[in-house]
Structures are given as C-alpha cells and as structure tokens.
Amino acid sequence: MVTTTDAFTTWTVPSLERRILDAIDIETPWQIVERFSKIVRLSGTPEERTAVDLLVARLDEWGIPYTLHEPMCFISHPGPTTLRLEGPDGRSFRAKTAAMGLSTDGEEISGELVYVPSDSGDQAGDVFSVGVSFGGQDVAGKIVMTEGFASPGKVTDVMAAGAIAGIFINAGQEIHEGICTSIWGTPDLDNQGRQPTIPVIAINNPSGQELIAAARAGGARVALSTQLETGWRTIPVLVAEIPGATVPDEFVLLHGHLDSWFEGVADNATGDATMLELARVFWDNRQDIARSLRVAWWSGHSHGRYAGSTWYADEFGIDLARNCVAQVNCDSPGARWVNTYNELSAMTETAPMVDAVITQTTGITPETERPPRAGDYSFNGVGLTGFYMLSSTMSQELRDEKGYYAVGGCGANIEWHTEGDLLEIADRDNLLRDLKVYAASLLRVLNASAVPFDFTRTTAEFRETLSRYQLAAGKHFDFGKAGSALDELDAALAALYAAAPVDAAPDDESARRFNFAQRRLARLLVPVNYSRAEAFYHDPALGVPELPDLHPAMAYGAAGDDVAKLGVLNAHLTRGQNRLVWALIQATETAQLATGR
Ligand SMILES: [Zn+2]
Structure with missing residues (x-):
C-alpha cells in the first residue's frame, strides 16, 4: 500500500547510496576486530585504553576530528567468587559475581538455601527485565536461588523480598557475566538508594541442578563470598565528528x-570496527553529506550500566535536545550464523525507513x-528517536x-x-552486510531533505496501546480525552506530511522548519512512551511498558470493587492521561506551526 508518507520515509538517492556502499572496505574493520580480539576491555583499565589508542591512531591517520573525553564515572569490576554447600561433604561450585553486586571482600556469608523457580523470557529484550515472583513464599533472611541471568529485574525482586543473597542459575554450561544494578548510569540523589545491597552470583546449569536437589531435600545451607572493585573511575568516551556540508x-x-x-x-x-569504518566512509564523502555525523565509542556500558552514554546524555543534554536528529546504536553486528533481522529495535516512527533500507540493501525483510x-x-528522557541496538541475529528455527x-x-x-x-x-561477510545496512540507514537520515520519520505510525501505536488499556479498565476509566487529542494530532500530521519538502535542499527554509518540527515531535512523543522520569533524568534499567503512565490500567482486574484501590488507580491514570494529552497538544501545535497554520 502506498501512503502519503512513503514519499519521504523511503527517500533515497540511489547513485550516492551506491557510492557510499561501494566505498566500504571490510579489511580495515576486520583488522580492528582481530586486534580487539586479543584485548580484554574492562571499563577504565589500561588494557581498554590500548583499544582506544588503536581507534585514535586511525582517526589521526585519516584526519577525522575527534574528542577523547575522560569523565569520572561509577564503575564495578567483579573479582573472585566462591560458593559451597555447607556440611560434612559439602562441595564447592564455580561461580561468578555480577558487577554492582555487594562485595563481601572475600568473607563468606552463609544462610539457608531456598529455590524459587522463575523463567527468563525467550527474546533478547527479555534478558534484562523479567523478574521473579515469590507467590507468597517467605525468603527473608535466606539465600534465594532462581533461574536466569543476574539481571536488574530479578535482583530487584530478590532484594525486595528480603533475601540476603541471590544465586542465578544460567541456562547452559557457561556462566555469563553481567551487571545487576537497576541504576542507569552514574547514580544521582533520586536513585542512589537502589544500589544493590546483597551479594549476587551466577552459576552454570549443572551446578544449579545439583543445588536445586539439595534445596528440595530440605535444610540445605550454602556459604558464598564475593569480591568486587566498585567505585569512581576515569573512563574513556571517544567522539568523532564529521561536519555536515549543508x-x-x-x-x-x-x-x-x-x-x-x-x-x-x-x-x-x-x-567498534563498524563505527570506525562508517566514520571513514562518511568523512571521505563529507562534501556530499548534509548533516553532521557524530560517532561515539562509550566505555562504562558493561561495568557501569551505560555510564559512558549516560554521562554524554547528561553533559550534552541541551545540545542533544536541540540538534540531534536521531540516535543510532551499534551493538553486536557481524556475528557468525546470523541470517535474519528479526528482533531489530526501532522506535515506531523510524520503522518504515528501517524496513525499506534493510529490504533494499540486503534482500531480507x-x-x-x-x-x-x-x-x-x-536518550529516551531527552526525547531522541532512535533505531537499532542489536543487529542481525539467528532465526528462531x-x-x-x-x-x-x-x-x-x-x-x-x-x-x-x-x-x-x-x-x-564474528563473521566477515555478515559484518560487511551489517556495515552496509548501517551506512545506507545513516545516509538516508543524514541527507533526506525531510527527515524520514513518520509519527503517524507512532500515533497509531498509541491508539493500539490505549485500546488495550481501555479494554482492561472497562467502565472504571475513560481514555477518550487521549483519543480526541490523537485525532487532532493526526490531522495536523497529515497536513505536515502532505507538504513534506522532499525536493527542497536540506538548508531550504521549508526543510529547516519541517525538520525542526520532526525533532520537536520526538522530544514530545518519545518520553511519554519510553520514560516515567523527568526530562534529563534516567529511568531504572527495568522494563518500561508502552505509555508507561497509563499501563496501570492493566491492574483494574486485580482491584475488583475495592474502593481504595480504584480511587488510587483513577487518580494515577487521570494524571497520566493529562501528561499524555498535554504532550499531544504540544505536538499538534508543533505540526501546525510548521505547516504555517
Ligand atoms: Zn553489547
């Protein structure tokens, strides 16, 4: 189906796109992959710095301008971990502690072992957010063992239940490293209280099965110890900037x-190699690139819960809010055996562009x-739209x-x-394919006269979300005000997009006005859909449902006829609907102003 928005969401200049894609050379990025494959890169360590030096050497060689920031961030490096069953023939198990868990400084703590089954979800996105349900079981003062990764979702629940430690049974033979805090980036006054206060360890599945049997037999006790280096540390944040020509x-x-x-x-x-090659290709072609491309390599992701990108969001918050067209994340491209772009993260307004560019570049839908x-x-709190996170992936089959x-x-x-x-x-051919996907996607956003994001997709998503919430709320709450505000916004967007300046130059006043509106629409519509926090603050690293202020509508069923519970729910949703409607009104006015009405 051809819609009016296709004219700008699928915009491309085939000749320039072909030239950019042909300029990609897999040799240099593959050399970086090979060099990095011999460097353990814990955040803020001298070894990690040697990897930064490799990137910087290339940027210097090519003459690409960059800044190496060195912020002080809150970082946690896990150390040796022990776990044993207590008792006469209690044996020891291999274990790893999670970054940001409590360090016992190598001293053992012991307690009764209690097993609470839980599942982990089956998608990459579930890995961090799924929690543990105790079903009324009292685990206070005990050591809780459950399935899954030592994720913030599960660790938050285990701590809230009063356990003195958490043991997480990974699904296979290997034990996966991870970080267990729900604090996003360096803590602030509002969230520092969520720093984990219990030791958190992970074990492999065979160890888990043995310990489950011991727990089920009754009276099992375990002793465990952790060591972590958690504290303030200087980390590298390397940002290259390729100035736009227009x-x-x-x-x-x-x-x-x-x-x-x-x-x-x-x-x-x-x-990292993908981003370096993209920096080179866009730098070499900078005379033909309209907007600026910033390329950022963050430290602090694995050991500081995104400390590097959070620092950047804080430090450059106003610059991002005013001028950033989109953020594009690059994590885990070019892996072996990948054959799909399923489970590909993209905010709804970017989906038509992403769909077109990947299908055209790879033949894969x-x-x-x-x-x-x-x-x-x-950057959700700032209100940046964005696409990509993980990249190509294996099919479910x-x-x-x-x-x-x-x-x-x-x-x-x-x-x-x-x-x-x-x-x-890693796989060279798959990496080349992903490099092309990134290059083509970036080029379209960098050069389109009308930035190719369609917020009518977003309003359609909001409608779908609201209808689910309305169904759950039944007679108790009416989302009609939000529905009316969406009608107004859709009318304003239809007028805006019908006049999209597809053929104007990106610096033409019509394009500047249209793209200012596109950025402002993201600032208004992204936060209400992805964040409960105030702008420039950061939500916890726990799942955020669609239109999170209104998601409590799903709790009406459990409230029954309880007047107090219904009253609280109604108050919350009234406030949440106000927040949404006000954002929709401002978005409507933004679109109207850009269309000159
Ligand atoms: Zn990653």
Missing part, C-alpha cells in the same frame, strides 16, 4: 560500547520491535536447532558475555 548543526549520533566482558569480539569489537530498556538507549537459549547479544550466539566470545564468533 546543515552542520543538525546531527545524527551513531554510538556503541567499547568496553567488553573478556575479549568481547561479537559484543562489541565488531560494532526485517522485523522491528520496540527497543527494550537496555543497550545505551540513554536455527536457535532451536542448536538448542540455544536467549542471550542479550552476539547475534544469539550463546558465547555472549563469556570467555568464548572470541574471533570465531
């Missing part, structure tokens, strides 16, 4: 993490989904065939966050 103040932020667990080849040496609360999406469980990167290779994420997990 409208340099408007910029696209391409970003990914430099730090890793172990050698981290597919997570994320391949992404992507499946886009709502970005999870993960992966350096540290292939994962099933291999017996793979869900992981949070590496194209679904289960070596993710383990000692096994080495050179063999």
Whole structure:
C-alpha cells in the first residue's frame, strides 16, 4: 500500500547510496576486530585504553576530528567468587559475581538455601527485565536461588523480598557475566538508594541442578563470598565528528560500547570496527553529506550500566535536545550464523525507513520491535528517536536447532558475555552486510531533505496501546480525552506530511522548519512512551511498558470493587492521561506551526 508518507520515509538517492556502499572496505574493520580480539576491555583499565589508542591512531591517520573525553564515572569490576554447600561433604561450585553486586571482600556469608523457580523470557529484550515472583513464599533472611541471568529485574525482586543473597542459575554450561544494578548510569540523589545491597552470583546449569536437589531435600545451607572493585573511575568516551556540508548543526549520533566482558569480539569489537569504518566512509564523502555525523565509542556500558552514554546524555543534554536528529546504536553486528533481522529495535516512527533500507540493501525483510530498556538507549528522557541496538541475529528455527537459549547479544550466539566470545564468533561477510545496512540507514537520515520519520505510525501505536488499556479498565476509566487529542494530532500530521519538502535542499527554509518540527515531535512523543522520569533524568534499567503512565490500567482486574484501590488507580491514570494529552497538544501545535497554520 502506498501512503502519503512513503514519499519521504523511503527517500533515497540511489547513485550516492551506491557510492557510499561501494566505498566500504571490510579489511580495515576486520583488522580492528582481530586486534580487539586479543584485548580484554574492562571499563577504565589500561588494557581498554590500548583499544582506544588503536581507534585514535586511525582517526589521526585519516584526519577525522575527534574528542577523547575522560569523565569520572561509577564503575564495578567483579573479582573472585566462591560458593559451597555447607556440611560434612559439602562441595564447592564455580561461580561468578555480577558487577554492582555487594562485595563481601572475600568473607563468606552463609544462610539457608531456598529455590524459587522463575523463567527468563525467550527474546533478547527479555534478558534484562523479567523478574521473579515469590507467590507468597517467605525468603527473608535466606539465600534465594532462581533461574536466569543476574539481571536488574530479578535482583530487584530478590532484594525486595528480603533475601540476603541471590544465586542465578544460567541456562547452559557457561556462566555469563553481567551487571545487576537497576541504576542507569552514574547514580544521582533520586536513585542512589537502589544500589544493590546483597551479594549476587551466577552459576552454570549443572551446578544449579545439583543445588536445586539439595534445596528440595530440605535444610540445605550454602556459604558464598564475593569480591568486587566498585567505585569512581576515569573512563574513556571517544567522539568523532564529521561536519555536515549543508546543515552542520543538525546531527545524527551513531554510538556503541567499547568496553567488553573478556575479549568481547561479537559484543562489541565488531560494532567498534563498524563505527570506525562508517566514520571513514562518511568523512571521505563529507562534501556530499548534509548533516553532521557524530560517532561515539562509550566505555562504562558493561561495568557501569551505560555510564559512558549516560554521562554524554547528561553533559550534552541541551545540545542533544536541540540538534540531534536521531540516535543510532551499534551493538553486536557481524556475528557468525546470523541470517535474519528479526528482533531489530526501532522506535515506531523510524520503522518504515528501517524496513525499506534493510529490504533494499540486503534482500531480507526485517522485523522491528520496540527497543527494550537496555543497550545505551540513554536518550529516551531527552526525547531522541532512535533505531537499532542489536543487529542481525539467528532465526528462531536455527536457535532451536542448536538448542540455544536467549542471550542479550552476539547475534544469539550463546558465547555472549563469556570467555568464548572470541574471533570465531564474528563473521566477515555478515559484518560487511551489517556495515552496509548501517551506512545506507545513516545516509538516508543524514541527507533526506525531510527527515524520514513518520509519527503517524507512532500515533497509531498509541491508539493500539490505549485500546488495550481501555479494554482492561472497562467502565472504571475513560481514555477518550487521549483519543480526541490523537485525532487532532493526526490531522495536523497529515497536513505536515502532505507538504513534506522532499525536493527542497536540506538548508531550504521549508526543510529547516519541517525538520525542526520532526525533532520537536520526538522530544514530545518519545518520553511519554519510553520514560516515567523527568526530562534529563534516567529511568531504572527495568522494563518500561508502552505509555508507561497509563499501563496501570492493566491492574483494574486485580482491584475488583475495592474502593481504595480504584480511587488510587483513577487518580494515577487521570494524571497520566493529562501528561499524555498535554504532550499531544504540544505536538499538534508543533505540526501546525510548521505547516504555517
Ligand atoms: Zn553489547
């Protein structure tokens, strides 16, 4: 179906796009992958700095301008961890502690072991957000053991239940590294109280099965110890800037993490190499690129819960709010065995562009989904629209065939966050394909006269969300005010997009006005859909449902006829609907002003 918005969401200049894609050379990025495959890149360490030096040497060689920032951030490096069953023939188990868990400084703590089953979801996006349900079981003062990764979702629940430690049974033979705090980036006054206060460890599945049997037999006690170096540390944040030839103040932020667990080849040496090659190609062609491209390599992702990107969002908050057209994340491209673009993160307004560019570039039809609360999406509070997080991935069929469980990167290779994420997990041909996807996607956003995002897709998503919430709320609450405000916004967007300046120059006044409106629409519509926090603050690293202020509508069923519960729910939703409607009204006015009405 051809809609009026297709004219600008699928915009391209085929000759320039072909030239950019042909300019991509896999040799240089592959050399970076090979060099990085021998460097363990823990945030803020001298070893990680050698990886920064490799990138900087290339930028210097090519003459690309860059800044190496060195902010002081809150970082946690896990150390040795022990776990044993207490008793006469109690044996020891291999274990790892999660970054930001409590350090016992090597001293053992012991307690009764209690097993609480839980599941982990089957998608990469579930890995960080799924929690634990205790079903009334009293675990206070005990050591809780459950399935899954030591994720913030599960650790938050285990702490809230009063457990003195958490043991997480990973799904396979290997133990995955991870970070367990729900604090996004460096703590502030509002969220510092959520710093984990219990030791958190992970074990492999065979150990877990043995301990489950011991727990079920009754009276099992375990002793465990952790050591972590958690504190304030200088980390590198490297940002290259390729100035646009026509409208340099408007910029696209391409970003990914430099730090890793172990050698981290597919997570994320391949992404670091991708960003370096994209910087080179766009620099070489800068005379033909309208907007500026900023390329950022963050440290602090794995050991500071996105500390680097969060620092950048804080430090450059106003610049991002005024001028950033979109943020594009680059994590785990070019892994081996990947054959789909399923589970591809993209905010709804970017989906038509993403769909067109991937289909045209690779012949593969992507499946886009709502970005999870993960992966350096540290800009939702500012209101940046964005696309991509993880990249190409194995099909579900292939994962099933291999017996793979869900992981949070590496194209679904289960070596993710383990000692096994080495050179063999990356693939040259797949990396080249992903490089082309990124290059074509960036080019369209950098050069389109009318920035190719369609916020009528977003309003359609809001309607769908509201109808689900209305169904759950029944007679108790009416989302009609939001519905009316959406009608007004849709009318204003239809007028705006009918007049999209597809053929104007990007610095023509009509394009400048249209693109200012597009940026402002994102500033208004992204936060209400992705954030409960005030602008410039950061939500916890826990799942955020669609239109989060209104999601409590799903709780009406459980409230029954309880007057107090209904009263509280109604008050919350009234306030939440006001926040949404006010954003929709401002978005409507933004679109109307840009169309001169
Ligand atoms: Zn990653």
